Amino acid sequence: MTMKKLRTFLKNHMLLVGLVAVVVPLLSILGLQYWSLLKLEKTSIVAGTVGMKNYLGDVSKEIKIFYKTSADQVLNVPAYSIQGENLHKAKYHFSKCTVEGAKRLFIASFGPDGESQMLFFDPNGMKKMAEVPEGEAHAAQRAVAPMRIMVKDGTTVKSQMAYYEDRDPENRVIFKPILDEWSKVVGTTGMILDTDYFKGQLLPRIVRETLPKFFPDGQDENVIVSLFDAKENLVYTSQKAGGQDDKIATGMPYFYDYSLVVRSRHMTPEQWAHWNFNFSLTLSLLMTGVLIGGIILALRTASREMRLSQMKQDFVSNVSHELRTPLSSIRVFGEFMKLGRVREPEKITEYGEHIETESRRLTQLINNILDFSKIESGRKTYHFERVCVEELIAETLKCCEVRLRQSDFRIVFEGPTEALSPAVLDRDAVAQALMNLLDNSVKYSEHAESKEVIVRLGERDGRIRISVTDHGVGIAREEQKKIFEKFYRVSTGLVHDVKGSGLGLALVKHIVEAHRGAVTVESEPGRGSTFTILLPAAENLGDRTETQKPTPPLRGDAPPDLAFKH
C-alpha cells in the first residue's frame, strides 16, 4: 500500500523528484568545490610567495656559483710558483686564466717571519701593475694580514678554501691561501670584485636567464626584479614599470649590503589567487546553472511525454465509454418501440427525441474524432462563405435544444441589440465549435443549482462575440490554459466523474484560429464558466478565398489508434 502510494507520488511529481535527485547532489558538489577553492586560494597565495622566495634563492645561488668558479679557476696557484725569486712567474699562471667580475688580482708570498711581497695584476690583459689605487692596496693588505699571522705561527690549513673580505664596500676581496706540501700557508692569491660588473652585467644576465625558467608561459612578464644598494638606491631593475606594493627581498652573496627585491607587476599573489577563486567559482556556478537548466528541460519534456501518453490511454477508454452510452440508449429505446411497448403518441415522441439526441451526440463525438484525425494529418479544410451569424446560431441552438431540455437545462439567448455584420465562416465548423461549448456547459453543470446556459451574441471592435455561460463546476486558474490542449482533461476536483474525450476544446481552438479568431475562458471554480468565441466580421477579413488550405495539425503526436481513414 505504502509502496503504491510512493510510486504514485513519484509518478505525479516526476519533475520535482527528478529535480531534487539532481539538484541536491549538484549543490553538494558545488559546496565541496567552494570549500576546495577556498583552500586552494590560501595555498596559492603561499605558493606564489614561496615561488618568488625560491626565485631569489636561485639568483643568489647563481651569483655564488659564478664567483666560486672564478675563484677556483684563477686563485689556485701552486706553492712553487711564488717561492723566492719565482714570484714573478705567477703572472704566467694568471695570464692563462680568463676572469670576469674582478677588477684586480693580487698575489702575496710570505717569508718565514711573515714578511710579504705583493704583486697586483690587471685582469684585462693580465699585466703586472706597478701601482694600484690606495683603496685596493689596503683591501688586499687587510685580506692577507690573517694569513701572514698563520705563516708566523706555522699553522697548517686542511683545505685551500676561499675567504671573503668586505670591510671596504668598494673593494670586496675573495682570497685563498697558497699551501706548500706540508699544508703550511706560504702565500695568498686574491681578486678584488668589480661592483660595476656585478650590477651592470652579471645580475642582469642571471635575471634574464632565470626568470623565464622559473616563471614560464609569459608569467615572467608579471615579475619585476630590482637591486638596491646599502643606501636603498635603485641600482638595477628588470622592468621600468611600477608594480605592486608587495615585495620579497633577500641579501646578495658577496654584496651583503645590497638587497635583491622581487615584486609582481600586475597582480600580487593574493590578488591572483582571489581572481582565480572568483573565476573558478563563477565558472562552476555557470556550469551548474546550465546543467540544472538542461535537466529541467529534459525532465519537463519527459514528463510532458508521459502525461501525453497517459492522456492518450485515457482517451481510448473515455471514447469507448462515450460511444457505448448513446449506443445502448438508442438500442433500448429502439427495442421498446419495436416491441410495441409504447403506444401513447407522447411517449413515442419522447423516445424518438431521445433516439435523435443520442444519435446527435454520437454524431458530434464521431465528427470531433474525424476532424481531429484530419487536423492531425493536415487534411482539414474549411469551406468559407458569407454567413448571417444570427441565423447560424439560432439553427445550432435549435439542434441542441432537445438535448438540453432532456437534461432539464434551459437556454437563455441574449441576442445583439443591432444587426450584426455578416461574417465569412465555415458554417459547419462554427456550429460544431458552438455545439462543443454547449455540450460542455451541460456536462460540467449537471449538479449545479442553476440549470441555465446563457448564450450571448454581439459585436464589438469589428469582432463577433459568441459566448456560452454556465453555472457549473468552473475551472481552476492554473488549468484554464491547459484545457485547450488535445486530450487534456481536468482530472481533479468536481469533474472527476464526467466522461469525455479531451478533444472538444482543442477543436474549438483550432476552428476559431482557422477563422483568424480566438477563444477565451473566464471561470471560477464552483461558480461557472464563460467561453467566448471571437470571430472577425467580414470587412475585417479582406479578400479571403472560398476554400482555405489545409490547416496545420495540433501540437503533439496523434495516437496510433486514431489514424482514421474516411
Ligand code: ADP
Ligand atoms: P472533454 O471531452 O473532457 O469535455 P474538452 O476538450 O471539451 O474535453 O474539455 C477539456 C476539459 O476542460 C474538460 O475535461 C473539463 O475538465 C474542462 N471543461 C471544459 N468545459 C468546461 C465547462 N463548461 N465547465 C467546467 N469545465 C470545463
